[in-house]
Amino acid sequence: MSKVPYPSQISLDWPKKDFSRVPYEVFTDPHIYALENERIFRADVWNYLAHEVELPNAGDFVTNWIGSTQVVVTRDKDQSITAFENSCAHRGAQLVTQVRGHMVKVACPYHLWTYSLKGDLIGVPMANGVNGKGGMPQGFDKAQHGLSTLQVQCHGGLIFGSFSKNPPDLLEFLGPHSLSQIDRLLVQRKPKVLGYLRQRIPGNWKLYNENVRDPYHGSLLHQFQVSFGLQQPTMKGGIKLDGDLKNTWNHSILSDADKDHQKWVEKAYEGTGKYNPNMKMADPALTQVPLDLADGYKTTILSIFPTLIIAQVDNTYAIRHLRPKGPNLVELHITYLGFESDTPKQTQDKLLAANLIGPSGYISLEDGEALRLVQEGIQSREPGTHEVLEMGGVGAIQDTDYLSQEISIRGFWSHYHKIMGF
Ligand code: FES
Ligand SMILES: [Fe+2]
Structure with a gap:
């Protein structure tokens, strides 16, 4: 394994203990990529x-x-x-x-x-x-x-594998909150596979981990979400982090404020040029699919270290899995789910709503492009330069009851830093 350097041979600058600065080399350096295979994927994880x-x-x-x-x-x-x-x-x-x-x-x-x-x-x-x-x-x-x-x-129907001879206890690895979400999304009703999609995104696999832990961008990047009420800054929501691993649950929920959202939204987007109240869909059926679950959550994204995401976006349910293909490329594999108990109409609705997610999804399309833009943008950054993660507060890495935050991304990095032995 001589091609894999020891962590001490990789000189990386992590200047902030709260991981509000992340060195760009983690996304581009082939040595770090090789080390991840040994230190993460073949080590003590599920x-x-x-x-x-x-x-x-x-x-x-x-x-x-x-x-x-x-x-x-x-x-x-x-x-x-x-x-x-x-x-x-x-x-x-x-x-x-x-x-x-x-x-x-x-x-x-x-x-x-x-x-x-x-x-x-x-x-x-x-x-x-x-x-x-x-x-x-x-x-x-x-x-x-x-x-x-x-x-x-x-x-909960999820099959996990570990190369470790001594893997951690799976339930402890997942953590209590992740377990409750797995129960909500995958156990209370028996899932069935509606279909699969694969997407190659020209970006590092950890950029996708940042993206799904980043509700800050949700109402800014995604014109569709903003315009048609799927995610707006007026919605209630927040993050919940699970244990040492910092598995993350991001969620947004419809609230009374949403009924009166027009004026809030216009204020929130003042000067951004992003919000266009005159934009209308010729066929809005896609946005009118009722939520299956009575708990009112509009979006719940469970991100489990290192590469698993279980996402409910509106009324779509999917398992997303990351397959790193080198420092500059990741394959995203999506398993779209319905449930055995679904009526034919509910299945049809889920197939319709699936157009939100995936390589050409009305929402996800922009996430792939955002990753590409970052990967392009950081290729020539000087060693020792960093991304800035301060939205939502610095210092303690903790749960929030607000959405515009990057704290859960800092949670990912705190565990990454530890497991990589930097
Ligand atoms: S490589 Fe010879 S049998 Fe498989
Ligand atoms: Fe997104």
């Missing part, structure tokens, strides 16, 4: 792999990425779930090339070594040689040559 409803039957599999490692997730006849690296124990070939599917065993295309769904080596062609000649040496023990498996644990 990485999101899939949702259990994607693997209903024995033999079902899905693939995913943990940092730069591709992983296959299988369900076996005994209903157990296994995850292994997508690389043959013989000479390393990629085993599975489909994104998802069904198989009775894992067969390597190269020399046809075969593995059980739990990753045990079960077949080596010509192991005893041909015509009494050749073959594997005596003492070759198949039990020693299984696939490289991960620890797997599930909660």
Whole structure:
């Protein structure tokens, strides 16, 4: 692993203890990117792999990425779930090339070594040689040559994997507030997958983590949200942070003020040129989908370190997962969810509302572009220069009952800084 430098060899300047300054090199330096694979994705964290409803039957599999490692997730006849690296124990070939599917065993295309769904080596062609000649040496023990498996644990239908031999307790890792939100979004009704989307964004994966922890931009960047009442500065809302990991729950909620929002909105946007009260949709059906849940939350975004986001935006429900592809590129994978109990009308409404989210979503379109702009903008910044995170207050990293803040982003950096050993 000589290509991965020790943290002490990377000189980074974190001048503020409250992480209100973040050195730009974390988004661009290839050495830091390589170190993240070792210090985060292959270390003591739980990485999101899939949702259990994607693997209903024995033999079902899905693939995913943990940092730069591709992983296959299988369900076996005994209903157990296994995850292994997508690389043959013989000479390393990629085993599975489909994104998802069904198989009775894992067969390597190269020399046809075969593995059980739990990753045990079960077949080596010509192991005893041909015509009494050749073959594997005596003492070759198949039990020693299984696939490289991960620890797997599930909660609320979410399947997590860890490369760590000693991973943290999953429930502690998620934290009490995240658990309550997982329960609200994914457990109280049984989810079903409505569809998938992948989007490659030319920006660092941590910029996306900043974006989803950043309600400050929600009512500024997104013309659609502002204009059609999805998120406005007059809404109630705030953030809740979970434990040491600083998993973040951002939420906005409709309030009485919203009924009278026009005058507030006009005041809030004075001089920005962003708010145009004359803009109208020819077909507003998309914005009139009723919320399923009676709790009135308009947007709830749960961000779980390092790469999982479970988001309710208006009446869309989705699992978003980040797959870093180098310091300057991230793949965002979105699993759109409905629920088994949905009526056909509710399913239709969710498919309609899904147009808010994704690569060309009326809202998310701008997030991808914002990441690209930042990545472009910081490429040539001098080492030792920093982004500024002071909105909403500096100092303590704590819950708020207001939305215009960057405190949850500082929470992300506080944990990142710790786990990376900077
Ligand atoms: S590399 Fe897989 S069987 Fe040879
Ligand atoms: Fe956004």
